[in-house]
Amino acid sequence: MIYRISIAALLITTFASCSVVRGQELVRVRGDQVEMVWAVSGGALISFRFVDELTNPLNFEIPTGEQKTGYATSLRGHFMCLDRWGAPSKAEEMHGIPFHGEAPRVTWVIDQTPIDSTQGIVAKMSCVMPLAAMRVNRTVVLDQASSVALVTEQVSNTHHLARIYNLVQHPSIAPPFLNDGTLIDSSAEVGFAQDRPLPTMRAGANRWPTVSLAKGDVDLRRFRDAPGNESEHDVSSFTLSKKSDCGWVVASSPQHQLLLGYVWRTAEYPWLNLWRYRADGKLAARGLEFGTTGYHQPFPILVRQRSILDQPLYEPLDADETVAKSYLCFLAHIPQDFQGVASLELDANVIRLLERRAKDPREITVRTTLALPTP
Numbered sequence: 437m438i439y440r441i442s443i444a445a446l447l448i449t450t451f452a453s454c455s456v457v458r459g460q461e462l463v464r465v466r467g468d469q470v471e472m473v474w475a476v477s478g479g480a481l482i483s484f485r486f487v488d489e490l491t492n493p494l495n496f497e498i499p500t501g502e503q504k505t506g507y508a509t510s511l512r513g514h515f516m517c518l519d520r521w522g523a524p525s526k527a528e529e530m531h532g533i534p535f536h537g538e539a540p541r542v543t544w545v546i547d548q549t550p551i552d553s554t555q556g557i558v559a560k561m562s563c564v565m566p567l568a569a570m571r572v573n574r575t576v577v578l579d580q581a582s583s584v585a586l587v588t589e590q591v592s593n594t595h596h597l598a599r600i601y602n603l604v605q606h607p608s609i610a611p612p613f614l615n616d617g618t619l620i621d622s623s624a625e626v627g628f629a630q631d632r633p634l635p636t637m638r639a640g641a642n643r644w645p646t647v648s649l650a651k652g653d654v655d656l657r658r659f660r661d662a663p664g665n666e667s668e669h670d671v672s673s674f675t676l677s678k679k680s681d682c683g684w685v686v687a688s689s690p691q692h693q694l695l696l697g698y699v700w701r702t703a704e705y706p707w708l709n710l711w712r713y714r715a716d717g718k719l720a721a722r723g724l725e726f727g728t729t730g731y732h733q734p735f736p737i738l739v740r741q742r743s744i745l746d747q748p749l750y751e752p753l754d755a756d757e758t759v760a761k762s763y764l765c766f767l768a769h770i771p772q773d774f775q776g777v778a779s780l781e782l783d784a785n786v787i788r789l790l791e792r793r794a795k796d797p798r799e800i801t802v803r804t805t806l807a808l809p810t811p
Contacts, residue, residue, distance in 0.1 A: 465550045465559050465576055470583045470767055472576065478510025479544040479563055479574070481607075484696070486583065486767060493687060493696040496610035496721050514607035514765075515540040518591065519568040521604040521709075521727060525734040531567070536606070538565035539572060547573070556580050556806065569595035570753075577806060584766040584787070584804035592758040600735060600750045604709065604727025605763065607698065613689050614719050616660045619776040620645075621792065622685040622724075624708045626745060627674030630732045638745055647672040647710075657776065659712050661719055668714040671723075673730035675745050676702045682808070683708060684780045685724045686789070688770055695770050695800070697789070699782055700726055700763040703811055706747050726763070762809050768802050782808070 461476040466487065473483035485492045494513040518539035523529075534541050548560035557578040564571050573590040593599060609618070624644035628635050632648060635641040642648055645656045649670060656672060676683040685708055686697040707730035711723030731738055731749045738749045753759065766787060777800075778792035785804060791797040 461546075463546055463550070463559055463561065465557055465578045465585070467557055467578045467580045467582075469581070470578070470585075472578060472585060474559070474561065474576070475510070475513075476544050476546065476561075478512070478515055478540045478542070479561060479572075480510065480513045480515040480540065482513035484514075484765065484767065486694075489694075491613055491689075491692045491694055493609045493613040493689075493694070494607060495613070496608035510540050511536065511606075512608075514605065516572070516589070517602070517604040517606050517725075517727065518572065519565065519570055519601040519603075520735065521602045521725075521729050522732040523734055525736055528734070533567055538568050538570075539563060540606075550578075552580070556586075564594075568601075569593065569599075570601070579804045579806050582766075582802065582804045583768065584764055584802060584806050586762060586764055586806040586808070588760060588762040588809070590758050590760045591753070593753040593755060596755050598752060598754045598757075600739070601753050602727065602729040602738075602750050603761065604707075604725050604729065605698075605705070606723055606725050607696075607765075608711070608721045608723045609687050609696065610721050611719055613687070613692060613694065613696075614659075614722055615689060615691055616658075616719075617689065617691050618659070618722075619688045619690075620657050620659075620685070620710070620722065620724065621688070621777040622674075622708055623677040623680065623683050623780070624674035624685075625677045627672055627708075627730070628744075630671040630673065634741075634744055641745055642672075644674055656710050656712075659714070659719060659722060662714060662717045665716045666714070667716060668712060671709060671711045671732055673707055673709045673732075675730070675747050676706060676708060678702075681811070682782055683726060685726065686777050686780070687722070687724060688774055688776055690770060690772050690774045693770055693772055693774075695768040695774075695777075695789075697766050697768065697780070697787070698724065698726065698763055699766075699780065699787065699808070700761075701808055701811060704728075704761040705763070760809070764804075764806065764808060766802050766804070768800050770800060771798070774798075
């Protein structure tokens with residue numbers, strides 16, 4: 437049974453490529469199967485759903501009461517953390533550098549409204565980050581006939597000096613897609629919790645999906661409501677399996693018979709960071725954050741640490757240099773008794789997901805004409 441809500445609850449009620457809803461300018465990229473909605477304010481992907489269903493896994497928004505802690509309403513859905521992941525240093529903060537960088541705080545420009553092409557349906561957006569002296573050019577390609585999109589972002593240093601930076605993709609799922617039965621699976625391998633001592637070697641690290649928190653070991657595949665008014669907020673970071681040059685993370689909600697997935701090249705994004713947020717005993721959000729760093733600290737601390745588990749904690753960007761990074765995102769239907777994903781393979785024109793169960797695991801296939809760019 438597919439979860440449904442009243443059509444009056446939808447933010448988007450027209451079929452225009454670009455529209456203004458509740459004072460927000462939006463870019464809608466719609467194919468035969470799925471629709472993506474991007475917000476110009478902050479550049480976030482705020483809706484990704486099948487066109488004939490209403491469940492949107494990326495409906496997360498920062499609660500109004502939490503905005504005073506340094507967040508903003510533009511931090512929602514799937515946003516981009518750039519030029520950093522996490523807090524600025526005290527000195528940077530005094531100069532106006534925001535938490536998670538400028539990219540999710542500035543107004544983006546629509547460079548190309550969605551058009552049909554031989555690749556698929558193509559839309560383009562960009563933003564300028566004046567404090568960080570950076571620019572982002574984003575190209576979204578949606579497969580017209582399938583549930584897959586390819587997002588490529590070119591990040592440029594517009595300054596005359598070299599610098600270091602971080603880029604972390606921050607998709608966050610929220611209720612109702614996030615519920616007691618939602619499962620998180622990935623190609624994560626070894627990692628640590630951000631509020632615990634750092635591992636000095638792989639042997640001392642946690643192995644996915646278990647992470648050691650102050651209260652004990654936790655299975656990161658599941659996150660449930662808690663009795664009473666218990667709140668929880670934690671972040672764990674993992675390196676990715678070296679069995680493939682691609683990393684992946686998927687969230688499955690058997691209740692909604694729906695799966696959300698991401699695939700990327702580990703050379704571009706070598707870390708997966710898992711954020712869990714429960715407020716007053718109720719599930720509020722889970723972040724499935726893949727990026728260039730796995731340490732939630734300001735740059736001076738990252739430079740001193742340099743690496744964790746043999747993975748770098750930042751990237752250099754020379755004067756006037758531009759780098760391009762891409763990811764695939766997709767939706768899939770799953771059975772109501774689905775037990776999660778054991779493995780993901782990216783073959784030519786097919787994403788294959790093998791179910792995580794010992795007896796007669798089922799295979800979910802998503803066909804597409806899109807592919808990650810060749811390194």
